[in-house]
Amino acid sequence: MFDRKDYISDSAWNRFLDASKNFSTPNIFIDLRTIKKNFLQLKDLFPYAYIYYAVKSNPGVPVIKLLRDLGSNFDIASRYELDMVLDLGVSPDKLSYGNTIKKAADIKYFYEKGVRMFATDSKEDLKNIAREAPGSRIYVRILVENASSADWPLSRKFGCHPDMAYDLLVLARDLGLTPYGISFHPGSQQRDIGSWNDAIAKTKYLFESLEDEENIKLSMINMGGGFPAHYIQPTNELKDYASEIYRYLHDDFGEDIPGIILEPGRSLVGDSGILTSEVVLISRKNNTALHRWVYLDTGKFNGLIETLDESIKYPVITEKDGGREGEVILAGPTCDSADIMYEDTKYRLPVDLKIGDKVYWLSTGAYTSTYASVEFNGFPPIQAYYITEEGVMDRNGNPAEPR
Numbered sequence: 400m401f402d403r404k405d406y407i408s409d410s411a412w413n414r415f416l417d418a419s420k421n422f423s424t425p426n427i428f429i430d431l432r433t434i435k436k437n438f439l440q441l442k443d444l445f446p447y448a449y450i451y452y453a454v455k456s457n458p459g460v461p462v463i464k465l466l467r468d469l470g471s472n473f474d475i476a477s478r479y480e481l482d483m484v485l486d487l488g489v490s491p492d493k494l495s496y497g498n499t500i501k502k503a504a505d506i507k508y509f510y511e512k513g514v515r516m517f518a519t520d521s522k523e524d525l526k527n528i529a530r531e532a533p534g535s536r537i538y539v540r541i542l543v544e545n546a547s548s549a550d551w552p553l554s555r556k557f558g559c560h561p562d563m564a565y566d567l568l569v570l571a572r573d574l575g576l577t578p579y580g581i582s583f584h585p586g587s588q589q590r591d592i593g594s595w596n597d598a599i600a601k602t603k604y605l606f607e608s609l610e611d612e613e614n615i616k617l618s619m620i621n622m623g624g625g626f627p628a629h630y631i632q633p634t635n636e637l638k639d640y641a642s643e644i645y646r647y648l649h650d651d652f653g654e655d656i657p658g659i660i661l662e663p664g665r666s667l668v669g670d671s672g673i674l675t676s677e678v679v680l681i682s683r684k685n686n687t688a689l690h691r692w693v694y695l696d697t698g699k700f701n702g703l704i705e706t707l708d709e710s711i712k713y714p715v716i717t718e719k720d721g722g723r724e725g726e727v728i729l730a731g732p733t734c735d736s737a738d739i740m741y742e743d744t745k746y747r748l749p750v751d752l753k754i755g756d757k758v759y760w761l762s763t764g765a766y767t768s769t770y771a772s773v774e775f776n777g778f779p780p781i782q783a784y785y786i787t788e789e790g791v792m793d794r795n796g797n798p799a800e801p802r
Protein backbone atom coordinates (compact mmCIF):
# COMPACT_ATOMS: atom_id res chain seq x y z
CA MET A 400 0.00 0.00 0.00
CA PHE A 401 2.93 2.29 0.73
CA ASP A 402 6.25 2.62 -0.98
CA ARG A 403 8.86 2.58 1.73
CA LYS A 404 11.09 4.85 -0.35
CA ASP A 405 8.54 7.66 -0.13
CA TYR A 406 9.28 7.82 3.59
CA ILE A 407 12.81 6.61 4.21
CA SER A 408 15.99 6.40 2.15
CA ASP A 409 17.70 3.11 1.33
CA SER A 410 20.66 4.01 3.48
CA ALA A 411 18.53 4.84 6.54
CA TRP A 412 16.45 1.70 6.01
CA ASN A 413 19.54 -0.50 5.79
CA ARG A 414 21.02 1.13 8.86
CA PHE A 415 17.78 0.34 10.68
CA LEU A 416 17.67 -3.30 9.53
CA ASP A 417 21.25 -3.79 10.58
CA ALA A 418 20.85 -2.14 13.99
CA SER A 419 17.56 -3.84 14.87
CA LYS A 420 18.08 -7.37 13.62
CA ASN A 421 18.64 -9.14 16.94
CA PHE A 422 16.10 -7.25 19.04
CA SER A 423 12.78 -8.78 20.00
CA THR A 424 9.57 -6.98 19.12
CA PRO A 425 7.80 -4.75 19.76
CA ASN A 426 10.41 -2.01 19.68
CA ILE A 427 11.09 1.43 18.27
CA PHE A 428 14.37 2.42 16.66
CA ILE A 429 15.20 6.10 16.44
CA ASP A 430 17.84 7.22 13.97
CA LEU A 431 19.68 10.26 15.30
CA ARG A 432 20.97 11.20 11.87
CA THR A 433 17.44 12.05 10.79
CA ILE A 434 16.93 14.26 13.82
CA LYS A 435 20.20 16.05 13.20
CA LYS A 436 19.30 16.64 9.56
CA ASN A 437 15.87 17.97 10.54
CA PHE A 438 17.30 20.28 13.18
CA LEU A 439 19.88 21.74 10.80
CA GLN A 440 17.24 22.19 8.11
CA LEU A 441 14.95 24.03 10.52
CA LYS A 442 17.77 26.34 11.60
CA ASP A 443 18.56 26.99 8.01
CA LEU A 444 14.96 27.85 7.13
CA PHE A 445 14.38 29.98 10.24
CA PRO A 446 17.77 31.66 10.76
CA TYR A 447 16.18 34.36 12.91
CA ALA A 448 14.46 31.97 15.36
CA TYR A 449 15.48 30.36 18.64
CA ILE A 450 14.64 26.66 18.68
CA TYR A 451 13.23 25.17 21.90
CA TYR A 452 12.85 21.42 21.38
CA ALA A 453 9.57 20.15 22.88
CA VAL A 454 11.08 17.44 25.09
CA LYS A 455 7.84 15.51 25.47
CA SER A 456 7.83 14.42 21.83
CA ASN A 457 10.82 12.15 22.39
CA PRO A 458 12.68 12.52 25.68
CA GLY A 459 15.33 9.85 25.04
CA VAL A 460 18.70 10.83 26.50
CA PRO A 461 20.51 10.34 23.16
CA VAL A 462 18.10 12.83 21.53
CA ILE A 463 18.60 15.44 24.23
CA LYS A 464 22.39 15.04 24.06
CA LEU A 465 22.38 15.42 20.29
CA LEU A 466 20.25 18.57 20.38
CA ARG A 467 22.23 19.98 23.30
CA ASP A 468 25.41 19.59 21.26
CA LEU A 469 23.72 21.28 18.30
CA GLY A 470 22.93 24.29 20.50
CA SER A 471 19.20 23.78 20.93
CA ASN A 472 17.12 25.23 23.74
CA PHE A 473 14.39 23.14 25.38
CA ASP A 474 10.71 23.51 26.15
CA ILE A 475 10.08 21.76 29.46
CA ALA A 476 6.71 20.65 30.81
CA SER A 477 7.45 19.00 34.17
CA ARG A 478 10.05 18.86 36.92
CA TYR A 479 11.01 15.37 35.74
CA GLU A 480 11.89 16.63 32.27
CA LEU A 481 13.72 19.50 33.94
CA ASP A 482 15.89 17.22 36.08
CA MET A 483 16.74 15.03 33.12
CA VAL A 484 17.79 17.93 30.90
CA LEU A 485 19.78 19.70 33.66
CA ASP A 486 21.55 16.41 34.50
CA LEU A 487 22.75 16.36 30.90
CA GLY A 488 24.47 19.68 31.45
CA VAL A 489 22.03 22.00 29.72
CA SER A 490 22.12 25.47 31.23
CA PRO A 491 18.82 26.68 32.79
CA ASP A 492 18.91 29.85 30.70
CA LYS A 493 18.25 27.61 27.68
CA LEU A 494 14.98 26.36 29.17
CA SER A 495 11.43 27.57 29.29
CA TYR A 496 8.64 26.21 31.45
CA GLY A 497 6.03 25.97 28.73
CA ASN A 498 3.25 24.14 30.54
CA THR A 499 0.47 26.47 31.63
CA ILE A 500 -0.79 23.87 34.10
CA LYS A 501 1.57 23.61 37.03
CA LYS A 502 1.72 23.43 40.81
CA ALA A 503 3.11 26.34 42.80
CA ALA A 504 5.70 23.94 44.23
CA ASP A 505 6.88 23.12 40.73
CA ILE A 506 7.20 26.78 39.78
CA LYS A 507 9.37 27.22 42.87
CA TYR A 508 11.46 24.20 41.90
CA PHE A 509 12.08 25.56 38.39
CA TYR A 510 12.99 28.96 39.80
CA GLU A 511 15.44 27.45 42.29
CA LYS A 512 17.06 25.55 39.44
CA GLY A 513 17.58 28.80 37.52
CA VAL A 514 14.71 28.85 35.01
CA ARG A 515 13.46 32.40 34.37
CA MET A 516 10.97 32.05 31.53
CA PHE A 517 7.41 30.89 32.14
CA ALA A 518 4.26 30.42 30.08
CA THR A 519 0.85 31.16 31.50
CA ASP A 520 -2.76 31.49 30.45
CA SER A 521 -4.59 32.19 33.72
CA LYS A 522 -4.65 34.59 36.62
CA GLU A 523 -4.17 31.95 39.31
CA ASP A 524 -1.10 30.54 37.63
CA LEU A 525 0.31 34.03 37.04
CA LYS A 526 -0.05 34.91 40.71
CA ASN A 527 1.78 31.70 41.64
CA ILE A 528 4.59 32.62 39.25
CA ALA A 529 4.83 36.13 40.74
CA ARG A 530 5.15 34.63 44.20
CA GLU A 531 7.45 31.69 43.47
CA ALA A 532 9.50 33.04 40.55
CA PRO A 533 9.74 36.81 41.15
CA GLY A 534 10.89 38.99 38.27
CA SER A 535 10.72 36.21 35.68
CA ARG A 536 9.87 36.68 32.03
CA ILE A 537 6.26 35.89 31.23
CA TYR A 538 4.65 34.96 27.98
CA VAL A 539 0.93 34.40 27.64
CA ARG A 540 -0.50 31.68 25.48
CA ILE A 541 -3.46 32.62 23.34
CA LEU A 542 -6.14 30.35 21.95
CA VAL A 543 -6.08 29.66 18.24
CA GLU A 544 -8.71 27.86 16.19
CA ASN A 545 -7.18 24.85 14.55
CA ALA A 546 -9.42 21.91 15.08
CA SER A 547 -10.06 20.81 11.53
CA SER A 548 -6.69 21.14 9.80
CA ALA A 549 -4.43 19.88 12.59
CA ASP A 550 -4.28 16.11 12.89
CA TRP A 551 -3.59 16.34 16.61
CA PRO A 552 -5.20 19.64 17.74
CA LEU A 553 -4.04 21.31 20.92
CA SER A 554 -6.87 23.80 21.20
CA ARG A 555 -9.36 24.32 24.05
CA LYS A 556 -7.22 22.99 26.86
CA PHE A 557 -4.46 25.59 26.51
CA GLY A 558 -4.46 29.30 25.88
CA CYS A 559 -6.82 32.15 26.62
CA HIS A 560 -8.69 34.76 24.61
CA PRO A 561 -6.48 37.67 23.47
CA ASP A 562 -8.47 40.06 25.70
CA MET A 563 -7.53 37.99 28.70
CA ALA A 564 -3.92 37.77 27.50
CA TYR A 565 -3.89 41.54 27.51
CA ASP A 566 -5.12 41.69 31.09
CA LEU A 567 -2.64 39.03 32.21
CA LEU A 568 0.33 40.91 30.78
CA VAL A 569 -0.76 44.09 32.54
CA LEU A 570 -1.15 42.12 35.75
CA ALA A 571 2.27 40.52 35.21
CA ARG A 572 3.85 43.96 35.14
CA ASP A 573 1.90 45.06 38.21
CA LEU A 574 3.09 41.96 40.08
CA GLY A 575 6.74 42.77 39.33
CA LEU A 576 7.19 40.22 36.56
CA THR A 577 8.61 40.99 33.11
CA PRO A 578 5.94 40.93 30.37
CA TYR A 579 7.90 39.28 27.61
CA GLY A 580 5.69 37.97 24.83
CA ILE A 581 2.85 35.97 23.38
CA SER A 582 2.73 32.30 22.54
CA PHE A 583 0.41 30.09 20.58
CA HIS A 584 0.44 26.56 19.24
CA PRO A 585 -1.20 26.19 15.84
CA GLY A 586 -2.08 22.53 16.52
CA SER A 587 0.21 19.57 16.02
CA GLN A 588 0.68 18.22 12.47
CA GLN A 589 -0.92 21.43 11.24
CA ARG A 590 -1.53 21.05 7.52
CA ASP A 591 -2.97 24.53 6.98
CA ILE A 592 -0.17 27.10 6.91
CA GLY A 593 -2.81 29.85 7.11
CA SER A 594 -3.26 28.96 10.80
CA TRP A 595 -0.04 30.84 11.55
CA ASN A 596 -1.40 33.90 9.80
CA ASP A 597 -4.44 34.19 12.08
CA ALA A 598 -2.35 33.68 15.18
CA ILE A 599 0.34 36.17 14.15
CA ALA A 600 -2.34 38.77 13.41
CA LYS A 601 -3.78 38.34 16.92
CA THR A 602 -0.28 38.65 18.33
CA LYS A 603 0.35 41.85 16.41
CA TYR A 604 -2.84 43.37 17.80
CA LEU A 605 -1.70 42.56 21.35
CA PHE A 606 1.80 43.97 20.81
CA GLU A 607 0.34 47.20 19.51
CA SER A 608 -2.44 47.73 22.03
CA LEU A 609 -0.24 46.91 25.02
CA GLU A 610 2.35 49.40 23.87
CA ASP A 611 -0.16 52.14 23.02
CA GLU A 612 -2.35 51.83 26.07
CA GLU A 613 -0.07 50.45 28.78
CA ASN A 614 3.40 51.30 27.56
CA ILE A 615 4.29 47.62 27.77
CA LYS A 616 6.75 46.69 25.05
CA LEU A 617 6.70 42.96 24.31
CA SER A 618 9.67 41.49 22.51
CA MET A 619 8.98 37.81 21.79
CA ILE A 620 6.57 35.57 19.88
CA ASN A 621 6.63 31.88 20.70
CA MET A 622 5.02 30.11 17.76
CA GLY A 623 4.96 26.65 19.35
CA GLY A 624 5.24 23.53 17.20
CA GLY A 625 2.87 22.30 14.53
CA PHE A 626 5.26 21.58 11.67
CA PRO A 627 4.56 18.20 10.10
CA ALA A 628 6.21 14.81 10.04
CA HIS A 629 5.60 12.54 7.03
CA TYR A 630 2.47 10.48 7.56
CA ILE A 631 0.08 9.32 4.86
CA GLN A 632 -1.80 12.58 4.41
CA PRO A 633 0.27 14.93 2.28
CA THR A 634 1.55 18.23 3.66
CA ASN A 635 3.44 21.17 2.27
CA GLU A 636 7.18 21.11 2.57
CA LEU A 637 8.85 22.80 5.49
CA LYS A 638 10.38 25.41 3.23
CA ASP A 639 6.86 26.50 2.25
CA TYR A 640 5.93 26.86 5.91
CA ALA A 641 9.07 28.92 6.41
CA SER A 642 8.52 31.29 3.52
CA GLU A 643 4.81 31.81 4.26
CA ILE A 644 5.39 32.38 7.97
CA TYR A 645 8.11 34.89 7.23
CA ARG A 646 5.73 36.69 4.91
CA TYR A 647 3.03 36.85 7.62
CA LEU A 648 5.53 38.21 10.12
CA HIS A 649 6.80 40.76 7.66
CA ASP A 650 3.26 41.84 6.68
CA ASP A 651 2.33 42.45 10.33
CA PHE A 652 5.59 43.68 11.83
CA GLY A 653 7.51 45.11 8.88
CA GLU A 654 11.22 45.44 9.60
CA ASP A 655 10.57 45.26 13.33
CA ILE A 656 10.01 41.52 13.74
CA PRO A 657 10.23 40.53 17.43
CA GLY A 658 12.36 37.67 18.76
CA ILE A 659 10.90 34.40 17.51
CA ILE A 660 10.84 31.11 19.39
CA LEU A 661 9.91 27.82 17.76
CA GLU A 662 9.11 24.73 19.82
CA PRO A 663 9.24 21.86 17.35
CA GLY A 664 8.62 18.32 18.47
CA ARG A 665 6.97 16.17 15.83
CA SER A 666 8.76 17.73 12.84
CA LEU A 667 12.20 17.10 14.37
CA VAL A 668 11.77 13.54 15.61
CA GLY A 669 8.71 12.05 13.90
CA ASP A 670 10.43 10.78 10.78
CA SER A 671 13.36 9.33 12.74
CA GLY A 672 11.47 6.36 14.18
CA ILE A 673 10.46 2.90 13.02
CA LEU A 674 8.22 0.82 15.25
CA THR A 675 8.51 -2.91 14.61
CA SER A 676 5.65 -5.18 15.59
CA GLU A 677 4.91 -8.83 14.94
CA VAL A 678 1.68 -10.41 13.75
CA VAL A 679 0.12 -12.39 16.62
CA LEU A 680 -3.05 -13.52 14.90
CA ILE A 681 -4.94 -13.09 11.63
CA SER A 682 -8.62 -13.95 11.55
CA ARG A 683 -11.97 -13.32 9.88
CA LYS A 684 -15.17 -12.78 11.82
CA ASN A 685 -17.19 -14.96 9.46
CA ASN A 686 -16.43 -17.22 6.54
CA THR A 687 -17.35 -14.67 3.88
CA ALA A 688 -15.93 -11.54 5.56
CA LEU A 689 -14.13 -9.35 3.06
CA HIS A 690 -11.51 -8.11 5.45
CA ARG A 691 -9.12 -9.74 7.85
CA TRP A 692 -8.40 -8.70 11.38
CA VAL A 693 -4.66 -8.43 11.92
CA TYR A 694 -3.65 -8.43 15.58
CA LEU A 695 -0.16 -7.17 16.38
CA ASP A 696 2.01 -7.46 19.48
CA THR A 697 1.68 -3.75 20.18
CA GLY A 698 -1.13 -1.25 19.94
CA LYS A 699 -2.82 1.83 21.21
CA PHE A 700 -1.63 1.40 24.78
CA ASN A 701 1.95 0.67 23.84
CA GLY A 702 3.36 3.29 21.51
CA LEU A 703 0.48 3.94 19.11
CA ILE A 704 -1.72 6.20 21.25
CA GLU A 705 -1.94 8.80 18.49
CA THR A 706 -4.07 6.38 16.47
CA LEU A 707 -6.81 7.47 18.89
CA ASP A 708 -9.77 8.42 16.68
CA GLU A 709 -7.46 7.32 13.84
CA SER A 710 -5.93 10.81 14.05
CA ILE A 711 -2.39 10.08 13.00
CA LYS A 712 -2.18 7.74 10.04
CA TYR A 713 1.24 6.14 9.96
CA PRO A 714 2.60 4.48 6.84
CA VAL A 715 2.69 0.73 7.55
CA ILE A 716 4.82 -1.73 5.57
CA THR A 717 5.62 -5.44 5.81
CA GLU A 718 8.29 -7.86 4.70
CA LYS A 719 5.89 -9.21 2.06
CA ASP A 720 4.91 -5.97 0.31
CA GLY A 721 4.80 -5.93 -3.47
CA GLY A 722 2.20 -8.60 -4.23
CA ARG A 723 -1.57 -8.82 -3.91
CA GLU A 724 -3.17 -6.94 -1.00
CA GLY A 725 -6.44 -7.05 0.89
CA GLU A 726 -8.21 -4.82 3.37
CA VAL A 727 -7.44 -5.30 7.05
CA ILE A 728 -8.43 -3.98 10.41
CA LEU A 729 -5.33 -3.38 12.49
CA ALA A 730 -5.61 -4.06 16.22
CA GLY A 731 -3.39 -4.45 19.26
CA PRO A 732 -2.94 -7.39 21.62
CA THR A 733 -4.72 -6.21 24.79
CA CYS A 734 -8.14 -7.22 26.10
CA ASP A 735 -9.59 -3.76 25.54
CA SER A 736 -11.78 -3.44 22.49
CA ALA A 737 -10.64 0.19 22.14
CA ASP A 738 -7.24 -1.26 21.23
CA ILE A 739 -7.92 -0.97 17.50
CA MET A 740 -5.64 1.29 15.50
CA TYR A 741 -7.37 1.48 12.13
CA GLU A 742 -10.83 0.29 11.22
CA ASP A 743 -12.48 3.19 9.36
CA THR A 744 -9.25 4.04 7.58
CA LYS A 745 -8.78 1.25 5.08
CA TYR A 746 -5.30 -0.18 5.30
CA ARG A 747 -4.37 -2.93 2.86
CA LEU A 748 -1.76 -5.56 3.64
CA PRO A 749 -0.41 -8.51 1.60
CA VAL A 750 -2.79 -11.46 1.31
CA ASP A 751 0.05 -13.83 2.16
CA LEU A 752 0.84 -12.07 5.46
CA LYS A 753 1.33 -14.73 8.15
CA ILE A 754 1.46 -15.02 11.92
CA GLY A 755 4.99 -14.16 13.03
CA ASP A 756 5.65 -11.72 10.17
CA LYS A 757 6.98 -8.28 10.97
CA VAL A 758 4.92 -5.16 10.43
CA TYR A 759 6.83 -1.86 10.36
CA TRP A 760 5.29 1.46 11.35
CA LEU A 761 7.22 4.31 9.75
CA SER A 762 7.51 7.89 11.03
CA THR A 763 6.97 6.79 14.63
CA GLY A 764 9.68 8.85 16.30
CA ALA A 765 7.31 11.35 17.98
CA TYR A 766 4.81 10.75 20.77
CA THR A 767 5.34 6.99 20.82
CA SER A 768 8.15 5.69 23.02
CA THR A 769 7.04 7.31 26.29
CA TYR A 770 3.38 7.61 25.39
CA ALA A 771 2.68 4.04 26.53
CA SER A 772 0.92 2.44 29.47
CA VAL A 773 3.16 1.00 32.16
CA GLU A 774 1.90 -2.55 32.20
CA PHE A 775 -1.64 -2.82 30.90
CA ASN A 776 -2.54 -6.50 30.66
CA GLY A 777 1.01 -7.20 31.84
CA PHE A 778 2.61 -6.12 28.58
CA PRO A 779 5.87 -4.27 29.33
CA PRO A 780 6.19 -0.76 27.88
CA ILE A 781 7.64 -0.73 24.38
CA GLN A 782 11.43 -0.36 24.33
CA ALA A 783 13.03 2.46 22.39
CA TYR A 784 16.55 2.25 20.98
CA TYR A 785 18.67 4.96 19.43
CA ILE A 786 20.94 4.49 16.44
CA THR A 787 23.90 6.78 17.12
CA GLU A 788 27.35 7.17 15.60
CA GLU A 789 28.66 5.16 18.57
CA GLY A 790 26.23 2.27 18.12
CA VAL A 791 22.79 1.40 19.45
CA MET A 792 21.88 3.05 22.78
CA ASP A 793 18.94 2.60 25.12
CA ARG A 794 16.77 5.50 26.21
CA ASN A 795 19.12 6.34 29.07
CA GLY A 796 22.01 6.63 26.65
CA ASN A 797 23.72 3.35 27.63
CA PRO A 798 24.86 0.81 25.04
CA ALA A 799 21.91 -1.49 24.26
CA GLU A 800 22.14 -5.27 24.25
CA PRO A 801 19.66 -7.24 22.14
CA ARG A 802 16.75 -8.51 24.22
Ligand SMILES: *Cc1c(COP(=O)(O)O)cnc(C)c1O
Nearest residue numbers: 453497587624625662663664665
Ligand atom coordinates in the same frame (compact mmCIF):
# COMPACT_ATOMS: atom_id res chain seq x y z
C1 LIG B 1 3.67 19.60 22.44
C2 LIG B 1 4.11 21.00 22.36
C3 LIG B 1 4.96 21.42 21.33
C4 LIG B 1 5.40 20.53 20.19
O1 LIG B 1 4.45 20.49 19.18
P1 LIG B 1 4.68 19.69 17.82
O2 LIG B 1 3.43 19.90 17.07
O3 LIG B 1 4.95 18.28 18.17
O4 LIG B 1 5.86 20.28 17.13
C5 LIG B 1 5.39 22.73 21.36
N1 LIG B 1 5.01 23.59 22.32
C6 LIG B 1 4.19 23.22 23.32
C7 LIG B 1 3.83 24.20 24.36
C8 LIG B 1 3.71 21.92 23.37
O5 LIG B 1 2.89 21.56 24.35
